[in-house]
Amino acid sequence: MRLLAQRDHSEVELRRKLAAQNAAEEDVEQCIAYCYEHHWLDDGRFAERYVVLRSQKGYGAQRIQQELMMKGISRTTIRDTLQESAVDWENLARKTAHKRFGPVLPGAWQERAKVQRFLLYRGFFLEEIQSVFSDSAD
Known part of the structure; x- marks a missing residue:
């Protein structure tokens, strides 16, 4: 206990x-x-709390999914938990990038690649990463 x-x-x-x-x-x-x-x-409750905890630390759904699988949570429980979560993954990716690289993201492709690699490592999907750059270009 x-x-x-x-x-x-x-x-x-x-x-x-x-x-x-x-x-x-x-x-x-x-x-x-x-x-x-x-x-x-309760594996479902554990997964819900884990998603909240890890997303608050700036990790994306892909990485959280992998970590939950390593902890023995079933794929269906993970899928359901991530779908039901109230996390805005695109906004979280943007906040994570700005926290690490500053409010103005780099424009040179070498520096942009560095940001992309960082966000991929953190577990964000490519669509979410692209939205970070498309929003900053506006």
């Missing part, structure tokens, strides 16, 4: 942490069942 008190975990994460503590398989299953019974463990 101490693990869940610190932050939300996915079922896969919790299983890994319990196994790392050399817990017996039977004890792990009982613990997981108990957590589900008391609504302490």
Whole structure:
């Protein structure tokens, strides 16, 4: 229970942490069942909170999706969570670019490529990145 008190975990994460503590398989299953019974463990809720947390730190949907998959969240849960999220990904990409490179984005193609690589690394889709440059050109 101490693990869940610190932050939300996915079922896969919790299983890994319990196994790392050399817990017996039977004890792990009982613990997981108990957590589900008391609504302490919910992959959907975990995914929602994770999307909010990571988007507030300037990460795009593509990177968040990859991270959630590594944490054992199903593709359908990830897809539904990202579709239902209230995050404006284009606006977030713009804010992230301006925070890193200043309010006026560079016009030279070498510098623009640097901005694009940074936003791709952060997990934004190409359409969102292009909208950052099309809005700044207006």
